[in-house]
Amino acid sequence: MRISGAVIFSAGLAMTAAYAVLTALRWPSKAALFPLVMGIPLLVLAMAQMVIDWRGVRAPADAPRDTRAAVSVLAWMTSFIALVFLLGFPLAVPIFIFGYLVIAGREPWFLSLALALVAWGAFYLLFQRLLHFPFDSGWLIGGGT
Amino acid sequence: MIDALLQGLSLVLQWNAFSLMLVGMALGFVVGLLPGIGGAATLALMLPFVFKMSPVEAFAFLLGMHSVAATTGDITSILFGVPGEALSAATVVDGHPMAKNGEAARALGAALMSSLVGAVIGAAALAVSIPIVRPLVLTFGSPELFMVTMMGIACITSLSGQGTGAQLKGFAMGLLGLLLATIGQERQSGILRFDFGLIYLWEGLDLIPVLVGIFAIPEIIDLAARGTAIAGNAPATKLGAGVWEGIKDTFRHFWLVVRCSAVGVLVGILPGAGGGVAQWMAYAHAVQSAKGTADRERFGKGDVRGVLGPGAANNSKEGGDLIPTIAFGVPGSGAMAILLGAFLIMGLHPGPDMLTKHLAVTYSMVWTLVIANVITVVVCLALLPYLALVTRIRGSLIIPFLLLLVFVGSYTANRQLADLLVTLGFGAVGYLMMRFGWPRAPLVLGFVLGKLAETYLFISMARYGYAWLAQPLVLVLMALTALVIVLPYLQERRAHAN
Numbered sequence: 145m146r147i148s149g150a151v152i153f154s155a156g157l158a159m160t161a162a163y164a165v166l167t168a169l170r171w172p173s174k175a176a177l178f179p180l181v182m183g184i185p186l187l188v189l190a191m192a193q194m195v196i197d198w199r200g201v202r203a204p205a206d207a208p209r210d211t212r213a214a215v216s217v218l219a220w221m222t223s224f225i226a227l228v229f230l231l232g233f234p235l236a237v238p239i240f241i242f243g244y245l246v247i248a249g250r251e252p253w254f255l256s257l258a259l260a261l262v263a264w265g266a267f268y269l270l271f272q273r274l275l276h277f278p279f280d281s282g283w284l285i286g287g288g289t
Numbered sequence: 290m291i292d293a294l295l296q297g298l299s300l301v302l303q304w305n306a307f308s309l310m311l312v313g314m315a316l317g318f319v320v321g322l323l324p325g326i327g328g329a330a331t332l333a334l335m336l337p338f339v340f341k342m343s344p345v346e347a348f349a350f351l352l353g354m355h356s357v358a359a360t361t362g363d364i365t366s367i368l369f370g371v372p373g374e375a376l377s378a379a380t381v382v383d384g385h386p387m388a389k390n391g392e393a394a395r396a397l398g399a400a401l402m403s404s405l406v407g408a409v410i411g412a413a414a415l416a417v418s419i420p421i422v423r424p425l426v427l428t429f430g431s432p433e434l435f436m437v438t439m440m441g442i443a444c445i446t447s448l449s450g451q452g453t454g455a456q457l458k459g460f461a462m463g464l465l466g467l468l469l470a471t472i473g474q475e476r477q478s479g480i481l482r483f484d485f486g487l488i489y490l491w492e493g494l495d496l497i498p499v500l501v502g503i504f505a506i507p508e509i510i511d512l513a514a515r516g517t518a519i520a521g522n523a524p525a526t527k528l529g530a531g532v533w534e535g536i537k538d539t540f541r542h543f544w545l546v547v548r549c550s551a552v553g554v555l556v557g558i559l560p561g562a563g564g565g566v567a568q569w570m571a572y573a574h575a576v577q578s579a580k581g582t583a584d585r586e587r588f589g590k591g592d593v594r595g596v597l598g599p600g601a602a603n604n605s606k607e608g609g610d611l612i613p614t615i616a617f618g619v620p621g622s623g624a625m626a627i628l629l630g631a632f633l634i635m636g637l638h639p640g641p642d643m644l645t646k647h648l649a650v651t652y653s654m655v656w657t658l659v660i661a662n663v664i665t666v667v668v669c670l671a672l673l674p675y676l677a678l679v680t681r682i683r684g685s686l687i688i689p690f691l692l693l694l695v696f697v698g699s700y701t702a703n704r705q706l707a708d709l710l711v712t713l714g715f716g717a718v719g720y721l722m723m724r725f726g727w728p729r730a731p732l733v734l735g736f737v738l739g740k741l742a743e744t745y746l747f748i749s750m751a752r753y754g755y756a757w758l759a760q761p762l763v764l765v766l767m768a769l770t771a772l773v774i775v776l777p778y779l780q781e782r783r784a785h786a787n
Contacts, residue, residue, distance in 0.1 A: 150725040157461065164468055167483065175480035178743045179471045186464040189457055196454065197725075213514035214720055221506070221692060221716070225709045233697065241689045249685030259686070263693060270319065271701075280706060 150197040158190035220244055232282030234272070238264040294416065297652025301660060306349040306653075309342065313354035314661055320354075321361030322694075331358060332627040336634070344635040345653045351631055352607075352654055353661040355624060356408060359603050360665050363400040367596070368393055368519065368679055369691050370508030371698070372500055379568040380603075381504050382730055383588060383595025388519055390591050394677035398535020399593050400600040401666045401673075403546050406539060407601035408662035410550035411557070411608025416655045418558075418612055429559055432757035435745035436766035437559060438738045441566045442467070443773040444573030445731040455728070462722070463731035469494060470739020477747055489707045497702035498711040499736060505695045506716025507723045512684045512691075519680040519687070532673045538593045545578060545594060546601045553602030557609020567609075569734045571602030577776055582785075585777075589728075608658055615643045615651055 161183050168179040223243075227236035238260040245256035271277040300306060313335075320331045332355055339347040365371045367384035380400060387396035429437075445463040472483045473493030484490040512519060539546055549571035556567035575598030579585040588595050614625040618632075618639035632639055643651045669676075679687070699712040722729055749757045757763060 149721075153721055153725045153727075157465065160465075161468070164483065171475075171480050171482070172478055174747070175475040175478045175482060178739075178746075179468060179482065182464045182467045182471070182739075186461055186468060189461040189464070193457060193461065196457075210514035213516075214510045217506075217510045217513045217688070218713070218717060218720075221696075221713055224692060224696060225713060228696070228700075228709060229706060233700070237693060237697075241693065244689040244692075245686070249688070251685065263690065267693075267697070271697075274316075275320075277701060278704070279700075280704075 148197065151194055154190055154194035154197050158187055158194055161187035161190055216248065220248060228282070230282050230284045232285060233279045234264075234268070235282070235285070237267050293648040294652050294655075296649040297654075298656045300345045300649060300653045301349055301656045303345070305343075306346045309346050310349035310353035310657060310661060311664075313350040313352075314357045314665060317354035317357035318361050318665070321358035322365050331355070332624055332631075336627065336630055339631055339634060344637055344647070344650050347631055347635055348650070348654050349657050351628060352657045355628075356604065356607050356658050356661045357665045359607060360401065360404045360408075360662065361669070363404065363596075363600055363603070364397065364669070364676065365694065367396045367400060368676065369505070369687075369694070371505040371691060371694055378500050378504060378733060379572040379599035379730070380596055382572065383590075383592050385508060386589070386591035387593065387596065388677075388680050391680075392531050392591065393519075393680045394673050395531030395535040395538070395593065396591075396596050397673050397676060398532040398670065399538045399596045400535070401669050402536045402539035403549075403597040403600035404604040405662050405666045406543075406546050407550040407553060407603065407605035408607065408658055410547065410601075411554055411605035412655045412658040413608070414554045414605070415608040415611050415615075415658070416652065428762060431745045431748035431752065432760055432763045433766060434559060435742060435749050436763050436770065437556075438566070438742040438745060440766060440770045440773055441570055441738050442735065442742065443770045444570055445734060458727050459731045462727055462729070463735040466732040466735020466737075467739040467742070468735075469499070469732075470736050471743065476744065477751075489705065493740070494711060494736075495703055495705075495708060496737065498699040498708040499715050500733060501695050501699050502712040502715025503719040503722075503729050503733060505691070506712070507720040507729075509688060509691050509695070510716075510720050511723075513688055516684060518683050531677075532670060535593070536670075539597060542594055542597055545575060546597050548578075549574060549598040549601040550605035553605035554609035556602075557606035558612050566738060567602045567606040568599040569730070569737070571598040572730075573773075574598060577773075604662060608655075611654060611658075615639050615654070 164179055164183040165187060168176040168183060170176075171179075224236065224240045227240055230236075231239070241263045242256050242260035245251040245259060246253055249256075251259075271279070301310070316335070317331065332351055335351065335354065339350060342350065362372065363380045363384065366378070366380040367388050370381050370385035370388075372378040372381055384396045384400060387393065442463065445459055470493070472490055474481050474484075474491050481491060552571045552574055553567045556570060572595060575594045576585060576588045579588065579594070610625045611628075614629060616639065618629060629639065637643065637647060637650070695716075696709055696712060699708045700706070702708065719729060721727075722732075753760075
């Protein structure tokens with residue numbers, strides 16, 4: 145018996161369900177009915193799974209165990225989102241593509257630059273020229289408008 | 290009727306209408322690859338362009354675009370695990386594992402051919418059933434629609450995998466999906482549920498960021514972790530050679546394709562049942578039709594039947610969707626609600642007129658669905674060997690472009706920057722679910738159906754009290770729902786007994 149990642153995940157699910165149930169109990173019956181009907185069995189099932197995981201019965205997982213790769217990709221995604229918030233999509237797209245290819249992908253800089261320009265060109269043609277899709281310009285450039 | 294059918298064909302083949310259909314198809318092809326801008330959003334964006342067109346031209350343009358977007362959505366689902374359309378998510382479950390096994394071309398061939406068969410069946414259903422479908426649509430009130438959503442939710446048993454442990458996790462994820470669907474303002478009492486004081490959550494979570502996060506991001510992490518191309522070390526010769534195998538698969542499992550097409554048509558006909566339901570129900574049906582436990586365990590690991598079912602339902606649904614839209618002006622989905630706008634712009638009124646005075650226009654829509662799908666499939670089949678080669682590109686080169694597809698797609702659905710954070714959050718959750726062996730499909734199914742189920746339940750209770758539970762059609766649907774739940778267990782027991 146040990147506290148593994150699987151136990152923590154099941155516990156997190158049980159806590160989410162418990163929060164939902166406790167919150168729903170404060171609402172009028174119309175609003176509370178559906179969350180309670182879903183939340184209570186979810187709480188029971190998540191706790192049952194937590195016990196199963198805690199006792200060491202392991203279900204087959206189909207995800208990679210490389211936590212470092214997962215954290216790295218999630219960090220790159222976070223940085224892309226930060227770029228979008230700060231600069232807006234039109235600028236974030238080429239910067240992110242170039243940065244990822246050079247730093248994470250270890251690709252030659254001229255190839256990275258060419259691909260970043262291709263991505264930006266495709267983005268510009270499709271969304272701005274063809275579809276006239278309005279993108280936010282980012283906090284640093286347009287004050288978030 | 291035959292005269293009107295032929296007249297409809299000649300109208301679509303006129304130069305103006307045909308060329309506009311090709312333009313619409315080209316546009317639909319591109320937007321179908323993007324997760325956020327789905328068929329419905331593109332219809333809305335293109336609606337202003339139809340003002341100067343004739344009705345036949347306008348519908349050739351709009352329907353050509355819409356039907357192609359539904360087909361090409363499968364391409365990114367299979368190649369990258371990124372659903373190109375919200376409705377193409379079920380194709381990811383088996384399509385992407387096939388791509389990882391080096392069978393991208395086979396999966397794409399199967400998806401396209403089953404889409405074509407589905408589209409033809411949907412169009413045929415539209416052509417035949419318009420005059421006779423009225424009683425069916427009018428019979429379905431809120432209680433019956435609630436039971437249809439329950440039947441969809443019951444499919445969780447088929448999507449959860451085998452064994453008690455897998456069923457437990459599947460049901461838990463289905464319940465979590467239903468719970469997530471309750472986020473936002475409750476429609477009857479106005480109470481804000483689980484909004485954490487954020488205005489963003491008042492409308493609830495949008496499907497696209499949740500779907501893309503749950504399905505696409507774990508695949509991208511997987512790709513980064515493996516450090517290879519999507520197809521890994523699969524032999525290069527297998528990649529392009531499977532197209533014909535995929536086409537043959539469609540005919541090898543032809544009755545499955547026909548049955549899943551029928552599921553798509555039926556779900557499409559029911560107004561408000563939601564397009565996402567059709568694909569998942571078809572997928573669940575494909576799983577249920579497997580012979581025995583061992584056969585069923587192949588699903589989720591790259592079984593071609595898991596591609597054929599959703600592919601067929603995805604396109605047959607379009608024909609089904611059009612039936613109530615044309616016959617009564619009751620849109621079967623969001624996209625059809627927008628198409629209804631096109632009817633009004635054209636000065637047409639859905640209803641009896643479409644079945645008498647404008648019957649040729651109605652049949653021109655049937656032909657548009659068929660012709661647009663035939664052209665798309667032919668073009669895609671020609672391109673497939675090259676498309677499949679994308680799975681050979683090394684991961685480090687393709688990952689930033691996939692991330693771009695994911696986040697631009699999530700943003701374009703609603704133009705909300707917060708959707709990017711939701712995508713990231715659900716991506717992390719999706720990765721943990723994969724890592725600890727929790728199935729993702731039941732969560733999405735619960736989420737898709739949750740809002741519908743609650744709304745129909747409330748209306749049924751407000752209108753009929755508990756008396757709706759005793760309505761004959763409700764009882765039939767209840768029995769069918771019970772059958773959907775029990776059937777996998779019965780099949781398992783029978784397999785053990787044998």
